[in-house]
Amino acid sequence: MNGDESGESNPEPEEFIALEDFTGSGAEQLSFAVGDRILIHDQSCADWWWAEVEGRYGYVPSGYLHHPDAEVEDGWQDEEYFGSYGTLKLHLEMLSDRPRTETYRQVILSNSTALRGKVVMDLGCGTGIISLFCGRLAEPAAVYAVEASAVAEHTERLVKLNGCEGVVTLFKSRAEELNLPSKVDVLVSEWMGNCLLFEFMVESVLCVRDRWLKEGGMMWPSSATLSLVPCQADDDYSQKVEFWENLYGLDYSCLQPVAQEEFFSKPKFSHQLKPEDCLSTPCDVITLDMHTVKVSDLEKLRGEFQFTVERRGTLHGFSAWFSTFFQSLDEGGPTLELNTGPHSEPTHWKQTLFMLDAPIPVEEGDCVGGAIILHRNPVWRRHMSITIEWRKKSRNEAAFSEVKSKRFPMWR
Numbered sequence: 500m501n502g503d504e505s506g507e508s509n510p511e512p513e514e515f516i517a518l519e520d521f522t523g524s525g526a527e528q529l530s531f532a533v534g535d536r537i538l539i540h541d542q543s544c545a546d547w548w549w550a551e552v553e554g555r556y557g558y559v560p561s562g563y564l565h566h567p568d569a570e571v572e573d574g575w576q577d578e579e580y581f582g583s584y585g586t587l588k589l590h591l592e593m594l595s596d597r598p599r600t601e602t603y604r605q606v607i608l609s610n611s612t613a614l615r616g617k618v619v620m621d622l623g624c625g626t627g628i629i630s631l632f633c634g635r636l637a638e639p640a641a642v643y644a645v646e647a648s649a650v651a652e653h654t655e656r657l658v659k660l661n662g663c664e665g666v667v668t669l670f671k672s673r674a675e676e677l678n679l680p681s682k683v684d685v686l687v688s689e690w691m692g693n694c695l696l697f698e699f700m701v702e703s704v705l706c707v708r709d710r711w712l713k714e715g716g717m718m719w720p721s722s723a724t725l726s727l728v729p730c731q732a733d734d735d736y737s738q739k740v741e742f743w744e745n746l747y748g749l750d751y752s753c754l755q756p757v758a759q760e761e762f763f764s765k766p767k768f769s770h771q772l773k774p775e776d777c778l779s780t781p782c783d784v785i786t787l788d789m790h791t792v793k794v795s796d797l798e799k800l801r802g803e804f805q806f807t808v809e810r811r812g813t814l815h816g817f818s819a820w821f822s823t824f825f826q827s828l829d830e831g832g833p834t835l836e837l838n839t840g841p842h843s844e845p846t847h848w849k850q851t852l853f854m855l856d857a858p859i860p861v862e863e864g865d866c867v868g869g870a871i872i873l874h875r876n877p878v879w880r881r882h883m884s885i886t887i888e889w890r891k892k893s894r895n896e897a898a899f900s901e902v903k904s905k906r907f908p909m910w911r
């Protein structure tokens with residue numbers, strides 16, 4: 500080991516930023532938290548570097564660190580992001596999603612009386628569908644439709660074609676750079692990404708809320724929940740891992756750990772979880788109140804779960820999805836819900852699957868407890884990693900197993 504605690508072997512230590520929490524094991528490893536500034540004295544080998552954090556010295560895993568000079572000009576990757584929304588492909592996918600689009604239509608329709616004379620902002624309006632619902636199904640004083648991507652060129656024409664030019668005004672701008680004639684009564688947006696937060700468009704929504712929503716104004720959605728369930732995923736496991744056991748009479752099993760790493764170290768978007776693959780009743784792990792949540796709260800969100808297994812099976816992993824809720828403008832009016840879970844009509848988000856490294860047999864009555872932690876990437880602001888911690892207790896055991904944990908980057 501490099502015991503040179505003065506750092507003299509390298510007169511100019513370099514500063515890195517931690518991308519993740521790290522809990523060192525043993526005396527020679529340094530623990531640190533996401534966002535910490537870490538001085539590297541010696542890049543001893545590729546994976547482990549000799550480092551200093553606030554006067555403490557030890558080895559740190561280099562993969563958890565980011566060099567500020569490697570700082571991308573734009574951690575938001577806005578060019579790529581808005582570029583992808585500039586053509587029809589993604590809008591076709593979102594508009595074809597009936598449960599999604601119909602929920603927003605119902606929200607406008609069921610609040611049409613209360614919307615009379617109100618000022619509405621539709622943030623990230625895309626082709627303008629929600630703004631057009633407002634213009635056609637209600638009588639708001641004005642709708643400010645905000646869209647930063649090139650699709651806005653078409654939105655303008657759609658507004659005219661549908662006779663809404665008197666009420667809908669299009670702002671071809673990034674929401675953060677808006678200049679509006681007035682504050683708004685209602686801020687509506689369809690900002691949800693995979694596992695609720697991916698893309699972090701929600702940050703734009705919260706910035707706009709703080710700048711442009713009137714005191715006491717309404718957010719649609721008004722709240723959002725992330726749900727989780729322990730699940731079986733036989734097909735994924737057999738097609739990606741068991742597959743390598745025996746190929747044409749040959750032993751390929753040494754590739755199983757490689758396959759495990761290659762296919763299951765990241766979450767699987769667009770997983771269609773069958774209700775019968777749920778091993779328990781789902782649990783709401785994280786809830787955001789859209790009227791009060793702060794941007795800084797998004798850096799790290801943690802939710803706990805406690806599941807009782809409802810049938811014998813194999814625990815391959817966990818599946819996550821979100822629901823959003825739309826409060827009524829009328830006191831006591833109905834709250835509408837868009838639920839993207841396995842027990843609701845499928846949406847384009849489907850569910851997200853997190854595969855564990857090894858299947859765990861479970862019996863009815865077993866307990867699976869733990870936590871899920873969403874860590875926003877401090878450099879790549881539209882990305883996050885998700886850590887799942889779990890432990891199991893069989894129905895006739897008194898104590899839980901030791902806690903296991905797996906971190907899933909999404910995507911960085």
Ligand code: GJV
Nearest residue numbers: 584623625646647648673674689690691703
């Ligand atoms: N300012 C303006 N338009 C935006 C912004 C922003 N800050 N962020 C996203 N959009 N549910 N995950 C636009 C984007 O160009 C696209 O048309 C739409 O909002 C995304 C909506 C669906 N994405 C999601």
